[in-house]
Amino acid sequence: MYISTTAVVLSETLKLFTCVVILFISEEKGLIEFTAYLFQSVIVNWRDTLKLSVPALVYMVQNNLQYIAVSNLDPAVFQVTYQLKILTTAVFSVIMLQKTLTRTQWGSLFLLFIGVTLVQLKLASSN
Known part of the structure; x- marks a missing residue:
């Protein structure tokens, strides 16, 4: 057995890592420039990050409910x-x-x- 919240967090972490790697490869910048780009996009533009966090939170709840449904249906x-x-x-x-x-x-x-x-x-x- 597994804990559904752990499965959701691990799958989302894997998706995040994959997206960052793909973004790093596609940007064709050095590591320092890429880190500055991420800082600018996520921290400095915090309003955009906050706007994206709402659907992300809803998606996380949906994934947890999906694991509960799978175990009960x-x-x-x-x-x-x-x-x-x-x-x-x-x-x-x-x-x-x-x-x-x-x-x-x-x-x-x-x-x-x-x-x-x-x-x-x-x-x-x-x-």
Whole structure:
């Protein structure tokens, strides 16, 4: 067994390390210039860092809840239900961001909704 918060922190640390390495390689600067660049971007522009910390915190909570869901749900039910985030993201982007979706995209979202509903109905009828 593992502690879900530790798994989330370690995965985020690995992502951070990977991003810093890729950024260092792509910037083609020396180590001192790169360190100054990071200091300027993260510490000096602290308002931008603070703005980015809000979605990062929400993402961290989501990842912790995902580990809890995995340990409490049947794997098939979790996988299908987890796909609902695609549907909610699409609906919110249409409502809040006033995006338009094509008929094919709406059809795909409808099929996703039907699939999730069928899995939930099957689960409810088996109990």
